[in-house]
Amino acid sequence: MKSLRLNHLLAMGFLCLFLTAAAMAQVKTETSTSHGQATVDTKVERGEVVDVSGNDLIVKMEDGQIRHFPNVPDSAKITVDGQQLSVHDLKPGMKLERTTTTSSTPQTITTVKTVTGTIWHVSPPTSVTLTLDDGSNQQFKIPKGQKFNVNGQEMDAFSLKKGMKISATKVVEEPVNVISQNRKVTGEMPPPPTEPIQGPLLIESEAKQPVQTAAAQPEPAGELPKTASELPLIGLIGIMVLFAGVVMFALSSRNV
Numbered sequence: 001m002k003s004l005r006l007n008h009l010l011a012m013g014f015l016c017l018f019l020t021a022a023a024m025a026q027v028k029t030e031t032s033t034s035h036g037q038a039t040v041d042t043k044v045e046r047g048e049v050v051d052v053s054g055n056d057l058i059v060k061m062e063d064g065q066i067r068h069f070p071n072v073p074d075s076a077k078i079t080v081d082g083q084q085l086s087v088h089d090l091k092p093g094m095k096l097e098r099t100t101t102t103s104s105t106p107q108t109i110t111t112v113k114t115v116t117g118t119i120w121h122v123s124p125p126t127s128v129t130l131t132l133d134d135g136s137n138q139q140f141k142i143p144k145g146q147k148f149n150v151n152g153q154e155m156d157a158f159s160l161k162k163g164m165k166i167s168a169t170k171v172v173e174e175p176v177n178v179i180s181q182n183r184k185v186t187g188e189m190p191p192p193p194t195e196p197i198q199g200p201l202l203i204e205s206e207a208k209q210p211v212q213t214a215a216a217q218p219e220p221a222g223e224l225p226k227t228a229s230e231l232p233l234i235g236l237i238g239i240m241v242l243f244a245g246v247v248m249f250a251l252s253s254r255n256v
Contacts, residue, residue, distance in 0.1 A: 027138075028114045036106035042099065049094040055087055059096060080187040093190030101182045106175065113170045115140060124157035130166070143170060 047059040050066065057069040072087040078096065079085075090096075117130030120137050129139045147154045149167040160166065 030112045030114075032110050032112075034108045034110070036108075038103050038105040041102045041104075043102070045098045045100075047096050049090050049092050049096060051092060052087065052090045057087055057090065076185070078185045078187045080189060085187070090187070091190065095188040095190075096185060097187070098183060098185045101184075103180050103182075105178045105180075107178055109174045109176060111172045111174070113172075114167065115170075116167045117165070119160055119162050119164045119166060121162065122157065122160045124160065126157075128157070128160060128166075140168075146170065 045061065047061040047067070049057070050060050051058040055070075055072045055074070057072050059067050059069065061067055074086050074088075076087060077084040078087075078090065080089075080094075115130065117132050117138075119128060120131045121129040125142055125144075127139055127141055129137050131137050142157050146168060147156060148160060149155075149169075150160075150164050155166075
């Protein structure tokens with residue numbers, strides 16, 4: 001019993017394959033693609049990292065515009081000094097440059113569909129039902145302006161009759177434009193911060209500077225400072241002359 005059922009299933013499987021092959025032999029579809037001249041556009045954007053928080057990146061662009069790049073994926077890599085860095089390795093002050101290359105390639109997809117069979121029923125100019133070699137009937141819509149090959153002659157839908165063996169070919173051309181983009185981001189580390197000179201170099205630098213003190217230098221004996229006035233000396237001489245005159249007057253008074 002099981003053997004009969006297995007043989008029946010195998011026979012049904014072979015029959016399905018045969019019918020599929022026959023149907024494919026009646027309706028053939030071929031597709032081809034032709035490529036046109038590709039165009040390439042390159043765009044370069046430059047900026048400086050302002051802030052990085054997790055996967056969020058804020059960049060000041062070259063024109064001064066502040067741009068926020070949220071949720072930068074970890075897979076996005078930035079080439080800095082030959083190393084591949086992620087968004088988590090970026091630091092404020094780093095210079096970034098993104099080069100976007102966009103290529104656009106025009107293509108034409110041509111689909112050729114060929115149908116052969118014997119007319120079982122026709123409803124011009126909209127549809128025709130064909131009997132295929134496997135005995136099954138299949139209805140097809142007739143495209144506007146479609147021509148049929150009947151024994152080497154071209155006919156339109158209104159010339160078709162039941163029992164005719166016909167062949168029809170439908171060609172559809174679909175223009176498409178294939179666009180692909182490639183982005184490359186490079187970076188440059190910020191310059192190291194300048195630090196003040198420390199230690200012995202600072203001491204040596206200070207030692208070379210002229211030392212100025214507030215203490216007055218001693219003046220040579222017998223000389224007045226260049227900045228001193230002569231009025232005190234003149235006053236002292238006047239007092240001494242006046243004192244000498246008083247003494248002389250007193251002495252002359254006693255003699256009288």
